[in-house]
Amino acid sequence: MKSLSKKNILLLILAIVIVILPLIFMGGSEFEGADDQAEGVIEEINPDYEPWFDSLWEPPSGEIESLLFSVQVAIGAGTIGYILGNMKGKKDVASNR
Template sequence: MKTSTNSSSFKKNLVLIILTIVIAVVPLITMKGAEFGGSDDQAEGAITEINPNYKPWASSLWEPPSGEIESLLFCLQGAIGAGVIGYTLGYFKGKKKSASDR
């Protein structure tokens, strides 16, 4: 019984991985030359268009010296968050499995 469950999980995971790759690659192939900007820039443009005299009421405490550093910090933040979420899910799954083995 365990083998069919593992095989089923493997197939499902494989399909999900392939689907994730397709979702990531298709826009890059079909939209050549497109600019994939961030939502911050789009929001700033929309606000300026609606009210050209708008002045932000908050500002950054520290501006990274370059766009590469900003991207690095953003990726690092995402990796740390994913690690915390993965650890938490694994911890609770292990705790549940340990309780069911008793």
């Protein structure tokens, strides 16, 4: 049991290091999404380009936009986790018969 908890602690420390190191080495760099990067490239290629579609609703701030994206990710991850867990549970029940 002690080796399992040591292993978990080491994995937790490794996860923290993986998250913090890029933040330290990237310094004050700006994080932006692929949509913003694509918009910049399109404007470089064709400065007169006008989008053919506007968003129905623009979030009031970047924080709200990030929150909504995080909620969307959590719902998707929960759905995938539920489906995979359900499939494994059915497989385990079938193998015990």
